[in-house]
């Protein structure tokens with residue numbers, strides 16, 4: 273009786289409000305019930321404090337440096353497997369190679385985490401960010417053959433030419449501290465644009481906006497990943513950050529769209545792709561147009577060609593640039609190792625003349641130096657994957673943590689390229705060292721990257737003595753904007769050698 277009386281006393285607004293509250297409560301309980309498998313699976317695992325709705329997201333608020341620090345600290349604090357709630361999603365964080373081995377090679381773990389979708393306005397459904405596993409499989413099968421050794425060998429000319437331009441540009445910066453990242457990124461961008469698109473953008477000699485757009489887009493994706501408010505498309509799109517992001521994305525895509533249209537028109541006209549302008553060799557885009565145009569059947573749409581071309585450019589330029597910069601920093605810090613690298617270069621390449629294709633396999637010590645650099649500075653310090661049957665959880669792989677695990681790397685922060693002598697490699701599980709990821713969805717550009725980096729480093733080191741004001745590996749504070757970087761830049765000095 274009293275309920276009827278009370279109800280009669282309530283206003284329409286109050287009735288509506290209490291109805292909404294009840295509906296929200298029922299919905300919330302339903303969500304909890306549906307997700308009970310996640311709570312059950314994570315209950316026994318250690319992990320940071322998690323609050324309702326936002327989970328542990330508050331730990332990651334801040335700049336890319338703070339975020340990197342928080343994640344690293346968690347990997348150091350918790351054992352080889354722990355859990356992190358990020359909003360409503362559960363993340364298992366693993367850093368033991370035994371988990372890497374199982375998970376990276378599982379056919380059910382080929383999916384990319386939903387957060388990669390935040391990069392899709394720029395790279396679309398390209399290999400790196402493709403969310404649909406069947407789409408990824410089809411594209412990887414078609415693209416993989418374009419990375420064969422013969423094609424890579426044909427790029428050697430570009431690697432050499434652009435490394436020499438860099439080497440000349442550096443003359444302007446001798447005997448002064450220089451943050452080389454800009455100079456090297458322009459060089460690697462010139463290399464990737466010519467080999468991926470068949471276009472010379474001449475970023476090293478002309479003032480080009482392209483590297484700035486790419487840089488800004490990567491930075492904003494990273495900020496967006498860790499700020500859950502920006503996960504809402506409406507909030508993000510209407511924020512200054514979102515406007516900046518869509519401006520840069522639009523410029524990158526329209527530039528690439530123009531190149532794709534021109535190449536396709538050429539292909540249709542000639543049925544052969546001569547590369548643009550005076551270029552003789554075929555770029556990845558030329559090869560993709562060739563392989564995906566089977567008579568009148570087109571295997572890739574124009575948008576897919578744009579996606580894959582931008583993916584290669586983004587995945588191929590910053591990654592090699594950063595690794596080159598870190599390698600030069602390591603050589604500047606370890607003069608005895610630099611001497612050994614120089615001796616090898618002089619023995620293999622000689623004091624004059626270009627680095628040649630046949631020299632690359634002989635530069636074995638330089639290769640070990642690059643590998644050791646990638647151990648301490650893997651550009652993908654953390655990778656994330658989702659199972660096919662995504663049930664609201666993903667796995668974060670702590671690559672950097674695995675690369676500094678004392679069990680496999682005694683004195684992990686000392687720089688020792690001989691850890692990569694064949695007999696030392698044989699002592700470790702294969703998944704203990706995975707800078708290019710592991711399993712079927714690993715880096716497609718591994719061989720390309722090694723060839724390009726060896727050429728650039730051998731060219732620069734033969735001409736310049738490199739030093740750095742960083743004193744030790746631990747002196748370099750790190751941050752990540754998708755790619756791992758030093759918080760305070762690279763502090764490098766070049767002096768001309770008397771050869």
Ligand code: HEM
Pocket residue numbers: 399400401412583584587588589591592595646650651652655656707708709712713714715716717718720721
């Ligand atoms: C030092 C150089 C490089 C390093 C350390 C590196 C590392 C990686 C890593 C860790 C991944 C896996 C990312 C993930 O699962 O989230 C990846 C994927 C990829 N990389 Fe690289 N990369 C390098 C250079 C390159 C180059 C030069 C290219 C192209 C020319 C390239 C193209 C790609 C592509 C297309 C993917 C996506 C592969 C797929 O999902 O099938 N990378 N890379």
